[in-house]
Structure formats: C-alpha cells, structure tokens
Amino acid sequence: MTISFGKIIKMKRMEKAITQEELCVGICTPSYLSRIENNRVIADEHIYTLLFQRLGMDVPKNDNPIDVDEELELVYKKLVRSEEVTEADMMKLESLANRAGGDAIMKYELVYCKYLIRNREFDSAYKRLRQMDEMIQKKLDRTYFIYINNYLIYHSFNREYEKAVQISNQLIQTSGYRHLGDAYELGIFFYNLAFNYKNIYEYNEAIHYVTEALQLFNENYLLEHAIDCQIILGICYNNIHKWDESIRAYRHAKKILTYLPEEEHEHYQGMIYNNLGNCYENQEDYHQAIKYYLESLKYERKISKENNKMITYINLVRCYYKLDQWTEAINWLEHAFKHCSKLTDKLYVYQIRIFQSVLFHVPTMEEIIALQNETVEYFKEQKRWSLVIFYGELFAQMYEQANHHKKANQMYKQIMRSQECIRLGS
Numbered sequence: 001m002t003i004s005f006g007k008i009i010k011m012k013r014m015e016k017a018i019t020q021e022e023l024c025v026g027i028c029t030p031s032y033l034s035r036i037e038n039n040r041v042i043a044d045e046h047i048y049t050l051l052f053q054r055l056g057m058d059v060p061k062n063d064n065p066i067d068v069d070e071e072l073e074l075v076y077k078k079l080v081r082s083e084e085v086t087e088a089d090m091m092k093l094e095s096l097a098n099r100a101g102g103d104a105i106m107k108y109e110l111v112y113c114k115y116l117i118r119n120r121e122f123d124s125a126y127k128r129l130r131q132m133d134e135m136i137q138k139k140l141d142r143t144y145f146i147y148i149n150n151y152l153i154y155h156s157f158n159r160e161y162e163k164a165v166q167i168s169n170q171l172i173q174t175s176g177y178r179h180l181g182d183a184y185e186l187g188i189f190f191y192n193l194a195f196n197y198k199n200i201y202e203y204n205e206a207i208h209y210v211t212e213a214l215q216l217f218n219e220n221y222l223l224e225h226a227i228d229c230q231i232i233l234g235i236c237y238n239n240i241h242k243w244d245e246s247i248r249a250y251r252h253a254k255k256i257l258t259y260l261p262e263e264e265h266e267h268y269q270g271m272i273y274n275n276l277g278n279c280y281e282n283q284e285d286y287h288q289a290i291k292y293y294l295e296s297l298k299y300e301r302k303i304s305k306e307n308n309k310m311i312t313y314i315n316l317v318r319c320y321y322k323l324d325q326w327t328e329a330i331n332w333l334e335h336a337f338k339h340c341s342k343l344t345d346k347l348y349v350y351q352i353r354i355f356q357s358v359l360f361h362v363p364t365m366e367e368i369i370a371l372q373n374e375t376v377e378y379f380k381e382q383k384r385w386s387l388v389i390f391y392g393e394l395f396a397q398m399y400e401q402a403n404h405h406k407k408a409n410q411m412y413k414q415i416m417r418s419q420e421c422i423r424l425g426s
Helices: 005-015 020-024 030-037 045-054 065-080 087-100 103-118 122-135 142-157 161-172 183-199 203-219 223-239 243-257 262-282 286-303 306-322 326-338 346-360 365-381 385-401 405-424
Strands: none
Touching: 005 020, 005 030, 005 045, 005 103, 005 122, 020 030, 020 045, 030 045, 065 087, 065 103, 065 183, 087 103, 103 122, 103 142, 122 142, 142 161, 142 183, 161 183, 183 203, 183 223, 203 223, 223 243, 223 262, 243 262, 262 286, 262 306, 286 306, 306 326, 306 346, 326 346, 346 365, 346 385, 365 385, 365 405, 385 405
C-alpha cells in the first residue's frame, strides 16, 4: 500500500485541526486542495512544498524505507510487550517516518496510536484512528493488522465489547491474516478477542479463540498469559455448565502459577479461588463454594481489590441464603453494602437491593413485582443466565408464598428459557 502526498496532507491537517481554508490560504484554492487530498490531481512540486511547510513538515523524501520500517516494527513490538517507550522515542520515530514518507507515515500514526492506548490516552488515540479510517485499505498487509488491533484494544478498554468483536472479525475474514503478526501478537489478538466474546456472553466463541491463544502461549512458554487463558476457559466452561472442564482449567492455572514469581501469586490466587467457588455454587454445592470464596478473600484483602471483594461478598450472601444461614447472609450483605458506591456496577447493586428487601423486611407484593421487573430484566439484558435462574427462583418462591401462582409460573418459564440459553452457550 502506497500512501500519496494528498492523503498525508489530509491526515496531518486533520490531526492539527486545521481547516482546508486555513491550510491553503496564499497557496491554492480550497477546492484545489480538496482535489489534492482526494488524489484527483497531482499538484506542482512547489505547492506540495508550501503545504507541507505550513503543516510543519518537510516534503517526504522516501529515504531508506526498509530501515525506517525496521525502527517502526521495533517500537511497535516493545509497545505490544509493555516494554518502555518514551515520548522522545516517538518523536525520533516521527522524524524518521516523515523523511521516508509514503507507507512509513501511516504506519507511524498507527504505532503512535498504540503508544497513546498504552498510556491510556484513549480519546486522543480514537481521534487519530478515526482520521485514518478512510485511508486504510482492507487488505492483507501489516498496516491493516496493526490498525485492527488498535481498535480492538481501544474498544475493550471502553467496554464496547460488541464493537471490538465486529472490527476483529473484519481481520479474521481476511484470508491469510495469521501471517501478519508473530506468535506473541497473534496470541494477544486471540486472547483479546476471546475476552470480548466472553463479555458479550458468547462463550463457545470465547472458548474457541482463547484455546487458539493458549496454544501459542504454551508453545512459546509465556506462562503468565497462559494463566490468563486458563482463567477465561474456566469462566466460559462454568457459564455453560461444563463444570469438570471448568475445574480442570482452574487447576491448570494453579499449576502454572507455581512457576511464576511469588509476587504474582496473590493476584491470581484470589481470582482462581473465587471462580472455583462460583463453579461449585452453580452446582449447588454451597458448602464447597463458601470454602473457596472465603479462601479468595484472604488474597483479595491483601491486594486491596475492592471490586473483587464486592463480588465475593455477594457470592457469599447467595450461598448462605441458600443454606438458610441468614445470620451469615446478613453479615456478608452488610460487608457488600459498605463497599457499595456510585461506581459500583448495577449487576452488584441490584443483587444487594434484592437481598436487602428479602432479609431486612417483608416487602409488599407491589414492591416484589417492581423489584423483579427491574432486576431480573436487567440480568436478562446482560445475558447473566445463572443470575436469572437464581433470582428467578427466589422471586417465584415469594410469589408462591403469596398465592400469586400466575406470576410464579411466569418466573419458572423464564428460568427454563435461561437454562436453554446456557445449554446453547449463548
């Protein structure tokens, strides 16, 4: 792919937020500049020189394109592997790319987007990506691979999971895309894609791609990434009720952990034990679930992961409630409520509200119906079928106790539909 002077001018003008009228004053007409930018005309050399000077650049000379590409690749690979890259490194790289011109400038822009994303400057990265949208060709080349990966990570960080999946599929539909990155880059791509599929509850797709990632990480002895893959596998298998496979994945994760430095253990141990607890809870083995939840709290308290603690507290409330140990359920509910804030996910706020209603007072039928409509519908929207089943049963029992058998039957039908969704892995 060769990038013309016109496209470079347009990209740099938009990057600097300069209008066509501002850029071309005294050089050419705005309509002529529009034709230059859209490759409808090849201007005289002196016009290009003046336009690039006004943009603060020399006219690209196409110097040493191979050497420049090697520098671009070196910096990009450092960013992918979370190695140190400074602003000075990026300024030097920009100078090299501008001198080389053509493809090097476009590739630099994509590497710089990766740099911005790595530094969590998401708005700036997104603005640059949007400016490049019409200049990127959907074809089998390295530039397109980097472009798609930048969008994938951007959407992941912004919890736009469906968008992340959609744009990743544009790359997957390109025949031969596996040759566009090395084993590490492909592993990260597959892992990120699996992560996003998991978060839109398409567990079978997530299992497919995380298995691809795991194979690449295992072959290259990338143990920490292999643990992350095993945890996603465990979560996905748990949610489609393949519990033996889920437990096996968590045990593999624990085994891999023994080969990692001690400072990595607490972060992963808390996560693994909480997920094991959830696996046993889904099998209605509440005593075993409580054992693992309490074990996970030992590690979560040490590393001060407030959101992780909130999840575990609510998990404990559910288990003790099912065992009719209401004193313990209330104890952990109070812990959860203390950790609740304006930033707490609705998923957890709604569960706290349900148990506050059930454990602290006797709600009226109107209150039960309103609470059920708000919370269970939300769980359905989020495709959290295990929660629909758990709280659906809870509401159904309340309706039966109040002789509202029609409402109870409606809840049982929802439970059956949720069970079918789990069976299909959707």
